[in-house]
Amino acid sequence: MSKRRIKKIAIIGSGIMGSGIACHFANIGVDVLLLDIVPRELNDKEKAKGLTLNDKVVRNRLVNDALMTSIKSKPAPLYHPSFKNRITTGNLEDDIAKVADVDWIMEVVVERLDIKQQVFEKLEKHRTPGTLITSNTSGIPIKFMSEGRSEDFQKHFCGTHFFNPARYLRLFEIIPGPKTDASVIEFLNGYGEQFLGKTSVVAKDTPAFIGNRIGIFSIMNVFHVVEELGMTIEEVDKLSGPVIGRPKSATFRTVDVVGLDTLVHVANGIKDNCPDDERLELFTIPGFINTMMENKWLGSKTGQGFYKKSISAEGKKEILSLDLKTLDYRSKQRAKFATLELTKTIDKVADRFKVLVSGKDKAAEFYRKHFAALFAYVSYRIPEITDEIYKIDDAMKAGFGWEDGPFQIWDAIGVEKGIEMIKAEGLEPNSWVTEMLDAGSTSFYTVKNGASFCYDIPNKSQEKIPGQDSFIILDNIRKTNEVFKNSGVVIEDLGDGILNCEFQSKMNTIGGDVLAGLNKAVDLAEKDFDGLVIGNQGANFSVGANIGMIFMMAVEQEYDELNMAIKYFQDTMMRMRYSAIPTVAAPHGMALGGACELSMHADKVVAAAETYIGLVEFGVGVIPGGAGSKEMALRASDTFSKGDVELNVLQEYFLTIGMAKVATSAYEAYDIGVLQKGKDIVVVNKDRQIATAKAHAKLLADAGYTQPVRRKDVKVLGKQALGMFLVGTDSMEASHYISEHDQKIANKLAYVMAGGDLSEPTLVTEQYLLDLEREAFLSLCTERKTLERIQHMLKTGKPLRN
Secondary structure (H helix, E strand, O other), X not given: OOOOOOOEEEEEOOOHHHHHHHHHHHHOOXXXXXXXXXXXXXXXXXXXXXXXXXXXXXXOHHHHHHHHHHHHOXXXXXXXXXXXXXXXXXXXXXXXXXXXXXXXXXXXXXXXXXXXXXXXXXXXXXXXXXXXXXXXXXXXXXXXHOOOOOHHHHHOEEEEEEOOOOOOOOEEEEEEOOOOOHHHHHHHHHHHHHOOOOEEEEOOOOOOOOHHHHHHHHHHHHHHHHHHHOOOHHHHHHXXXXXXXXXXXXXXHHHHHHOHHHHHHHHHHHHHHOOOOOOHHHHOOOHHHHHHHXXXXXXXXXXXXXXXXXXXXXXXXXXXXXXOOOOOEEEOOOOOOHHHHOOOOOOOHHHHHHHHOOOOOHHHHHHHXXXXXXXXXXXXXXXXXXXXXXXXXXXXXXXXXXXXXXXXXXXXXXXXXXXXXXXXXXXXXXXXXXHHHHOXXXXXXXXXXXXXXXXXXXXXXXXXXXXXXXXXXXXXXXXXXXXXXXXXXXXXXXXOOEEEEEEOOHHHOEOHHHHHHHHHHHHHHHHHOOEEEEOOOOOOOEOOEOHHHHHHHHHOOOHHHHHHHHHHHHHHHHHHHOOOOOEEEOXXXXXXXXXXXXXXXXXXXXXXXXXXXXXXXXXXXXXOOOOHHHHHHHHHHHHHOOOOOHHHXXXXXXXXXXXXXXXXXXXXXXXXXXXXXXXXXXXXXHXXXXXXXXXXXXXXXXXXXXXXXXXXXXXXXXXXXHHHHHHHHHHHHHOOOOOHHHHHHHHHHHHHHOOOOOOOOEEEOHHHHHHHHHHHHHHHOOOHHHHHHHHHHHHHOOOOOO
């Protein structure tokens, strides 16, 4: 049997989901054909232009408008604006025959069975046998959709459910139909993980599948607990957000974003189609929700839901909250609980759950009620919606952004304690849970030899979770493979001669201990190993240097110590580049400031596609001082030889720093010169990142890596460039585009990147530029305005513009 490859896909339906899915396939390099229906009447603009229904621009209007709306939306559905060129649009009358040339047809039309069946009937007339054909339904039974279709159609047909937005939410549910060939499911499972960067979960053909069945239950349960305990929406959102590893939007803000009507539609679907669900009463819509539906308070799409933007009499913008008792909007109230205060020093979310359910206040009562209902509910969904425990956890983490799935939370609290909570609420867990304890398994998950195992109900034993061989899970190997540890890093042996240096500081900031750990990692690798990866699996790679430390030294006027600290940072970055072993950085999420500098000094970067990287130091009133300013001058110099006007090239690199540009994907990082084409690579699935980085470190080592020679050939332009920059900043300050302090920072950067006020273009060493950079950084730290900016950033987490 030949290997199946997806070179071209047809997406049928260009609504929010269809266009979003089309964009994500374009993100990974697939040629996309996006089709929708033909308009039945002209709009006013078309009438004014004298167009007819036969004109192509009219016939493709719906699909083109939908795609452009998607591309312009925030957050962006494309990794890079140019990727839209991979999408071809058309309509279902003129272009349907083109589906004969694609490898996969995906239907994403309105959620009505009769319309989907009509679409499939048309598609089958043109579909080439053997072509994959799937439906992105969120709940219509798969078995009904393919009725009456050919044997080949049914064999290659199943459900493939993306979550919105398709680029960002990682859950990819695959739902077999009654006649789906096993090889199709196996292919899609692997394709979703490897190519689409998703968490692939094979689900049974039950209403709402896995993610929405559990997710909607969780939200509906919260609605009923809120009524029972008389809680406010602020209290619930405080309790159900980041403190328990959920998104900042928590519960009510999430519903506003998704749309109350969407939630009610899915909840009613479960209520109507799951008569045997033991908690069916929880899917009954509460009275306050019905009132909101009648009032069309559906959330963001209607301008108001549980929250509402308002402008006060004084013209001040304010977000009002809905009082669930009176259903009137009021000013937001601050929520505070003693139980939450006890978790402030607990960094790891999983370690908080025992504390949260043990408190004496309303928060702890909320958690006990909520988790008890959730634990009982998920226990009864096996084997109804899936046979495997880990699939429920995977679905909730990937589809709803939970850091820990229901069974992982239950493990964190303790299985026996969870049963006790369930019974306290007058509920019972499914019998297999107590049978698991009787069989000697005291938890749903275990780790053995660096691999994750999960309890298998039929076998009554812990079985290895499949699909791990492509991943390196640092949580699983940290204790057994630890080579060195301090308060800032853990250095692990990844095997095959490659070490990993994992940041462990708060928000993975880079301070003294992290720098010491990085140097230690290079020492160890040079002595006994072949290569080094700098990577972690936290929420973000690193938010940059520890600016609190810089602030304290500057306030205390400890300039000698600050000078030494900055030099230590610079020297560590240069050590990354000029060590005797290959270094590979693996940034993901936020990789800002010092983290960007670190990445730029590795021999290779293996970046996650979702990497938001840039030199942001201007926001706190300084220039990049950890070799970033030097590096941008060097990269500009390396580009001079390509024939561009040298001053223009240098200006582009200067503006990247001066405007504190941050790439919104790894692909955009190529545009701003932070990543380098031909050297650095991008991986779509973050779970594969450490393993891929390790493989590239080993490749570099096996190819005969030689310690690089320090650069002495960096071309700087001297007074010619400096004059241009100073004229530009004078003009910008005079026109009030930048402040006087902004001008001062820009002029310091200009001096560094021009190589000082040399009389003519000159070749200099990297150390020459590093010394200029450090001197400029230190001088800015003496400025009152700079200290104000740093203090503001430390307090608010946001840059202050003077």
